[in-house]
Amino acid sequence: MSVHTTDSNLQHSIENIMKNLHNESYDDWVTNFALNLSDIWNEKSAICLKPNINPENQSEIHSSIVIGRGPSLKKNKHLEMLANSDYNGSIVCSDGALIPVLESGITPDKFKKFYVATIDPYPYAKKFYDAEIVKKYGPKINGIFTSIVNPDTVNCARDAGINIHWIHSLFDYAEGKKSFNQISASMVRAKNHIDGLPGLQTGGNVGTSSWFISWKILQCNIVSLIGINHSWDEDDSIEKIITHGRTTDPERKHESVNIDKTSPSFKKLFKKIYNPEFDCNCIIDPLFQFYSSALKEFISRSPSWLKTINATEGGVIFGDKIHCMTFKDFLHEYNQ
């Protein structure tokens, strides 16, 4: 068996593990959807954000910047660079980055095409919208939410004035008419949304979802990534790394962790990776392996007219069809 086949099998196994773990929350998703349904009927589909353009026309640049919240944002001062630029493309902000992005001066007053996305169905995402600065700029922000997002989260965003747009997150559509994706889609189409909502591949995280939003909904033919490390810096604390960053979350840092740092598997779980594109080392944990493998696969499968530029200047997103450059060069080369 080839290494590639072995790794494909392993990726498949890992994805099944994640699927089974997340399916434990299935009842919560159904509840979330039920509570969101009347709002979904009365609010917009994300398809309304789709411009009438031909992205395959390479003579016209339609670009977006996807903003994650990886450590490179602060390390490389990317938010300051963007805030001080005259970039005129779209900004697709992951929900966790929204508040620091706004606080840095990247606001919809200056950057008119400003979007934020939430795909996680868990209640903690509410805190990403619960701030005065979100209320200040909310009415000028287009938000994209999955139909199973926690209602408290989307209510908080709505109360802040964010313009709500809905999508479905794909997870069991392939299981047929009785799948939740298909049943919930039928319920959405029963009123107002006769054409339904876009069904989005999330790739397991909001950063990858934002890349798909840029491509599939905003029809961008240039998508740049910043803050999408999908890894830790090697000088991050070991406690931060083994808890997947939980030590920095005030709501969750008290939760105990049970990982044996002396076990034989420890160094297999937390590998140090050299990124030749940016000449740096980083640490990848199993969750980031799961995320990054999927994102890199989907980028490799994207159409030839779509150019993905990793301007994170760190992390593990490099490989097939991924163009790496500094964010400074991106802003210089692709400003519109």
Place this chain on the structure above:
Amino acid sequence: MKTNFKDDKNEITKIDSSNEKKDLSPEEFEKFIIDSGGKGSFMVYRSTKKDDELGIDEL
């Protein structure tokens, strides 16, 4: 106890997109997810219709 990975200069794993998970077993992955309490994520959608994996315009 070391506090970070910076001193492990001899343990760099040179990867490309096809071999980065070498040596990581599904069991080890599952244990990490459970032990670290990893939340804030979702699943990857898979289908025998590969185009569907890239999204559905109208569902």
